[in-house]
Amino acid sequence: MSTETAAVDNAPHTPAEAWRALQDGNARFIAGEKLHPHQDAQRRMDLAQSQKPFAVIFGCSDSRLAAEIIFDLGLGDAFVIRTAGQVIDNAVLGSLEFAVQVLGTPLIMVLGHDSCGAVTATKNSVESGELPTGFQRDLVERITPSVLQAKRSGDADLQDMVVEHTKQTAARMLDQSTVISGAVARGEAAVIGVFYHLADGKAELVYSEDPEIRES
Numbered sequence: 001m002s003t004e005t006a007a008v009d010n011a012p013h014t015p016a017e018a019w020r021a022l023q024d025g026n027a028r029f030i031a032g033e034k035l036h037p038h039q040d041a042q043r044r045m046d047l048a049q050s051q052k053p054f055a056v057i058f059g060c061s062d063s064r065l066a067a068e069i070i071f072d073l074g075l076g077d078a079f080v081i082r083t084a085g086q087v088i089d090n091a092v093l094g095s096l097e098f099a100v101q102v103l104g105t106p107l108i109m110v111l112g113h114d115s116c117g118a119v120t121a122t123k124n125s126v127e128s129g130e131l132p133t134g135f136q137r138d139l140v141e142r143i144t145p146s147v148l149q150a151k152r153s154g155d156a157d158l159q160d161m162v163v164e165h166t167k168q169t170a171a172r173m174l175d176q177s178t179v180i181s182g183a184v185a186r187g188e189a190a191v192i193g194v195f196y197h198l199a200d201g202k203a204e205l206v207y208s209e210d211p212e213i214r215e216s
Contacts, residue, residue, distance in 0.1 A: 011052065011054045011077075012054040012055075012106070012107075013106065014106055015106045015107045015189060015210055015212070015213060016190075016213050017054075017106075018054045018055045019107060019190075019192065021055075022055060022107075022109070022203070023203070025071040025072035025073060026070060026071050026202070026203045028072045029069065029070050029071065029072050029201055030200065030201045030202060034072045035072060036072070036074065037072065037073070037074045037077075038073070038074025038075050038076060039075060043074060043075050047076045052076070052104060052105075053076060053078050053079040053099065053103060053105050054078075054106060054107065055077070055079070055105060055106075055107045055108075055109060056078070056079045056081065056096060056099040056100070056105050056108045056109065057071075057079070057081070057111055058080075058086055058096065058108065058110050058111065059080070059082050059086055059109075059111030059112070059113075060082065060083070060084060060085055060086045060112060060113055061082045061083055061084045062113060062116065062117065064113070064198055065082075065196060067080050068080070070201060079095075079099040079103065079105055081095050081096065083139075084117070085116060085117075085119055085139055085142075085165070086110055086111065086112055086165075086166070087118070087138075087142045087143065087169075088142070088169060088173060088176070096108060096173060096177065097177055097180060100179060100180055100188075101179050101183070104188075105189070106188065106190070107189065107190055107192065108170075108173070108180065108189065108190070108192070109192050109194050110166050110169045110173075110191070110192070110194065110207070111196060112162045112163065112165060112166035112169075112194070112195050112196065113162065113195065113196040113198060114158075114159050114162060114195070114196070114197055114198055115158070115198060116162050116165075118139055118140075118143060119143055119146075119147065119161050119165055121136070122140045122143040122144055122146075122147050122161075123147055123158060123161060125140050125144070126147050126151070143165055145168065146161060146165035146168045146169075149164055149168065150164040150165075162195065163193075163195050163206050166193040166194070167193050167206060167207040169193070171207070173191060174191055190208065190213060191207075191208075191209070192205060192207060192208045193205070193206045193208070194206065
């Protein structure tokens with residue numbers, strides 16, 4: 001067996017296994033005991049011709065939300081997509097579909113975080129009635145439904161709005177992509193929403209339709 005095949009065979013293969021691997025990495029990060037796995041020259045060589053990441057992490061572009069660091073990952077482990085406020089557009093959906101359909105990635109994580117600047121800007125716009133200029137307006141308009149839903153539920157706190165937006169983003173990709181929803185229906189993939197706490201580094205599960213993941 002080649003080293004490349006061994007690397008793939010040792011990776012998580014199911015959504016629940018992938019989530020446990022990410023939880024373990026996050027626990028190491030919190031404890032300051034990171035292993036920095038899969039970051040050596042051999043790993044680089046093994047992945048030169050192909051990749052098979054076990055997770056897609058679609059997160060906010062915030063500089064404090066570096067997925068490979070907070071989950072203690074290495075080369076080839078995660079397919080990472082980032083936009084401000086983890087806002088979905090067609091390019092994001094195409095990238096997510098590529099990871100699921102072509103790379104066979106079993107887990108999609110939507111990663112939000114407290115004190116999110118994009119959600120803060122949206123909250124301010126909703127409350128003031130004033131929209132930002134330029135393409136920032138597009139971000140605010142896409143996040144507005146989540147802020148309004150949080151307000152309707154009585155959760156006017158910014159962090160509750162981020163959690164609501166994380167949940168809605170995860171649900172929205174299932175509604176908009178038949179590739180992703182089909183993989184989920186067949187049990188080949190799962191979509192989860194995770195809320196990251198900047199101060200303590202904890203990644204908290206806030207959305208999952210997979211019972212095995214919810215109970216983990």
